[in-house]
Amino acid sequence: MKFLEESILPPPTDQRLKSFERACRVELPSEFHDLLKTYHGATPITNVFHGKGREFLIERxxxxxxxPASDETHGWYDIEVVLSQIDTRLTDDENLVGANVIPFASLFAGDFVCLDLRNQGKQSVVVWLHEESEDFNPVFLNVAGSLSEFFSMLSE
Known part of the structure; x- marks a missing residue:
């Protein structure tokens, strides 16, 4: 997996990661922490992947x-900003406190690649289809069983 070096932002602090996990009431896998620490906000060079007969293009x-409010360039790509805009469209449980589907990449045309932790913390990677989803009725395509499997799809 290759990224534009100049697009990588300074990594979030451990305190920032813990604050996010507390806010979402989730414990993110170490692989997710590593992703944020290594390729924080980066633009991939190899940015096309396929899932369920569809082609997807990762923007960043x-x-x-x-x-995020003070960063006009990257603020819209902050995970908490994205979650605040689409949270009711990512869950089918209106009583859920926190988050169990965490977006981590924006796709061309408004969809997102997400880490799905709904299965008792067992992770998978899904694409959230915004045009097909409604409040408390999300539509996901399962594309990989883990983050490493997903990123290996970008190396092909």
Whole structure:
């Protein structure tokens, strides 16, 4: 997997990661932490992948900024900003407190690649299809069983 070096943002602090996990009431896998620490907000060079007979184009990985409102360039790509805009469209449980589907990459045309933790913390990677989803009725395509499997799809 290759990324434009100049697009990689300074990594989030451990405190910022823990704050995000507390807010979402989730414990993210170490692989997700590593992704944010290594390729924070980066634009992939190899950015096309396939899932369920569809082709998807990654615009950029999302980030966790200290103050998204003060960053006009990257603020819209902050994971918490994205979650605040689409959270009711990512869950089918209106009583859920926190998050169990975490977007980590924006796709061309408004969809997102997400880490899915709904299966008792067992991770998988899904594409959230925004045009097909409604509040509390999300539509996902399962594309990989783990983050490493997903990123290996970008190396092909």
């Amino acid at each position: 990985l999302l980030c966790l900024l200290e103050d």
